[in-house]
Amino acid sequence: MSVFAALVERLADLLQPLFHASAAAAAIVLFTALVRLLVLPLSRAAARGRRAQARLRPDLAELRKKHAKDQEALRRAVLELHTREKVSPLSGVLPGLLQLPAFFVLYHLFSSSTIGGHGNGLLDHALLGAPLGGRGADVLGGGSGGAALVYAVLFVLVAAVATFNLVRARRAAADTAAAAGAAGAGGTQGEELPGLGAVTKAAPYLSYLTLLTVAVVPLAAALYVVTSTTWSAVERAVLYP
Numbered sequence: 001m002s003v004f005a006a007l008v009e010r011l012a013d014l015l016q017p018l019f020h021a022s023a024a025a026a027a028i029v030l031f032t033a034l035v036r037l038l039v040l041p042l043s044r045a046a047a048r049g050r051r052a053q054a055r056l057r058p059d060l061a062e063l064r065k066k067h068a069k070d071q072e073a074l075r076r077a078v079l080e081l082h083t084r085e086k087v088s089p090l091s092g093v094l095p096g097l098l099q100l101p102a103f104f105v106l107y108h109l110f111s112s113s114t115i116g117g118h119g120n121g122l123l124d125h126a127l128l129g130a131p132l133g134g135r136g137a138d139v140l141g142g143g144s145g146g147a148a149l150v151y152a153v154l155f156v157l158v159a160a161v162a163t164f165n166l167v168r169a170r171r172a173a174a175d176t177a178a179a180a181g182a183a184g185a186g187g188t189q190g191e192e193l194p195g196l197g198a199v200t201k202a203a204p205y206l207s208y209l210t211l212l213t214v215a216v217v218p219l220a221a222a223l224y225v226v227t228s229t230t231w232s233a234v235e236r237a238v239l240y241p
Contacts, residue, residue: 002116024125032227039095047239052087110218136215162207
């Protein structure tokens with residue numbers, strides 16, 4: 001933890017001439033961007049995998065017709081197809097999983113009163129009066145005007161990103177259904193691997209749960225979450241036009 005604390009402090013020192021008292025908050029945003037750049041190759045690989053899945057839809061439709069009465073045979077056939085074509089239906093999960101350690105590091109850094117046996121100087125930093133170790137739930141219970149403004153902006157941004165993701169997901173589902181109908185294939189995106197349909201449909205709404213996360217974690221971790229989810233929305237728009 002001492003190493004990561006020193007990294008955040010170093011980034012804050014570098015950004016201090018530009019952001020002054022908010023330099024530590026800016027350092028966390030920069031730290032998040034660096035993490036996202038590190039996992040960008042995996043995100044691009046996931047995008048290629050998704051395009052490959054789209055290419056396999058006619059084959060998947062044939063398998064659904066062939067094994068309509070035997071779900072276990074359908075599951076095996078779909079997995080065999082994905083293996084043969086070197087396509088992983090879960091490849092898009094990896095970028096998110098690899099970001100979790102960075103989130104937990106920030107959560108721990110700004111939740112601990114001491115680091116390496118010394119006082120945690122990171123807790124002295126704030127963003128417009130909102131302590132980076134504070135929580136939105138405390139501000140909602142009666143915080144300063146500056147702190148309330150910070151969380152209001154974060155909540156609005158999270159809601160906007162979640163709505164953007166939902167609109168794109170619905171548009172993609174409609175396009176997929178229209179293409180499948182035109183080809184006489186039937187089915188929708190998310191049926192490519194039996195059992196994932198409900199997850200696929202619910203996934204866009206899960207973005208709204210980020211509002212709860214922002215409210216209960218330290219502000220530093222909330223900044224990481226908001227920056228990362230915004231990055232993800234832009235990344236999907238570029239990689240999945």
